[in-house]
Amino acid sequence: MKQILLITDGCSNVGTSPVLAAAHAFQEGITVNVAGVVDYGTIGELGSLEIAEIAKAGGGVSRIVGTRQLAQTMQMMTRKTVVQTIQQAVNKELKHILGDATLEDLPPSQRSQVVQVVDEMTETTPLQVALLIDASASMKPKLGAVEDAIRDLMLSLQAREGMSELAVFHFPGRRSGEDAVMDSGWTKDAGALRSLFQRIQMRGATPTGPAIMKVIDFFRYGTLNGHDTWREHADEGEGMLGDYVV
C-alpha cells in the first residue's frame, strides 16, 4: 500500500495544479493525505480549500492542525487511510458477493467477521509512506516539530506486524527547476530520520503540484529522476559545484 503525506501551510503557487497531481497519484494507486500546519492565525480560505481538494483528488483525508497535534494527526491520518483503502477493497468484494451491500448494511454478526479481516489486513499489509514537506519560508519555524512528528510516525509504523517504510522529501529544491529533494530514501529505521532539514535553504516558491509528480516518479522508479537518469549525473555535478561555491 502506497501513501503520500503532504505537510504544508499554504497555497501552491508554481507549476502543475496540486489537485491534478494528486489525482495522478490516486490513478497510480497512491493515496494522498494532507496535513495543513498553522500555529498562528489561519491558513487562509484559499489554502484550506486547496488542502481539502488535494486530499479529495488523492483519495485521502486532510486535517488542519497546530504543530502540537501534528504527530498525533499524521499517525491518525496514516492509519485511517490504510483502513479506508482496505475497507474499499473489502467493500468491493462484498458487492461481488452480496450485490449492493456495504459494511454498514450487514447485520452486526456478519459485520464482525468482515471487520476481523480488515483489522488483520490493516496490521499486516506492507506499507510505504512518502512524506512530502513544504519547506517554503513560512514553514521554517515549524520544521522542528515536523521532524519530531516524522520520528513519532516511524515509531508507530515500526510497531506494525507488516513491513513499513518511510521516505522523506521536501520542496522546493535549491535551484529553480528542482521541484523536490530527497532527504531520506525508503527506511525502516527511526535513527535514519535525524536532523533531516538542517541544511535546507528556504525559498519563497511553493511548487506543490510538481513536487507531488516527482514523488509519484519515486514510487515508480525508486529515484526522483527515474525516466531521465542520464540527466541526474549532469545535475549532480552542478549541485556539488553549487555547494562548493556557497
Added chain:
Amino acid sequence: MTTSSNPAYPAGTVITGKWRKSRFIVRRVLGKGANGVVYLVQKEGSRDPYALKMGFDTLDLQSEINVLMSLQSKRKTSESPKGGPRMPYLLEVDDFKGPDGDIPFYVMRYIRGTSLHHFIRKRGHEWIGLTGLRLLEKLNGLHRFGFIFGDLKPENVMVSDVGRVELIDYGGVSSIGRSVKQFTEWYDRGYWNAGSRTSDEGYDLFAFAVLVIQMLNEEELKAAATRHLPQTRSAAQLLSIVQRSPKLKVYAEWLGRAIRGEFSGSREALKLWKETIYAPAFAGKLPGKTPRWLINAFALSLMVACLACLWAFLS
C-alpha cells in the same frame, strides 16, 4: 457513518435497534471516547441502567465490539483469573436509524463510579495502594487473555465508592504482538522514547507507572513533558521524578522497574505491588499511624504517672 460533530442526543430520546428492535431511553451523556459517545440509558420495560456507546465509525466500533466479544467468549471457556473482566459486559449490538443515516451502537453494563484521579483527589493518596492493586489485577486479567488495554489513563479507570475498580473504553485494547491501537501522549511508552508501540504487557505497566506518578506529583510530570524537546524526552526523566519525590518513595522500586521495562509480565508486577503496599515500611506510612504529638503526650503522661507513684511511695 457519522462524524464527531454530531450533537449528543438529549435525555428522553428513544434509541430503537434496527435489527433486534430493542428500545433504549437516553438519560444523559456519560462521556466521550475516541470512538464514540457513551450514554446512560434505560432499556424499555426494565429499570436497570445500561451504558450505550454510539460509534463515530462503523468499522472502528465493530473492531472494539469484536474485542469485547472475544473477551466474553474466552471468559466462558476458561476459568478466569481473579480480576478478569466481569461479564456479561456486552448486552446488545445494533444500529440506530438517525436523521443522517445509520449509527452503530452497543449496549454494555453500566459501571457506576468516579474516574480514578477524581476518586484519589477526593478520598486521599492512601487509596492508591488498593485501587492500584485492583487495577493491576484487571490488567493482568486482560493480559492472560492475550490482550493489552493500550490507552490506560485515569479517565478510563472507574472506581466505585467502596474502591472497586473497572476499566472502561475498550477502544484501545490490542492483541499482544500487534501495534497499540490507541494511546495518549503522557502514558505512551513511545512518547518518552522508552520503548516501542508494540503491544506487550510492559506497555500497560509503563502507562500504569506514569499514572501513579501523575497522581502523586503531577506538576513535575507536566514540567518534564513540556520542558524537554521530543527527541530528548526519556525514561531517565521519569526515573528522576520518582527519585526526587518523597511521596513516590515507597513505590520507587516498582515504578523504576515498570519504567525501565524490567518486569517479565503483569504477574510479577502484581506480586511486587502487593509486597510494596503490604510492606511494614509502607504500612507505617498509612494514616491511622499514631501521630507524633500523641506519642509524646503519652510518654509525658507516663512520666507524670511514674513521678506521681514515686512521690506517693516516698511520702
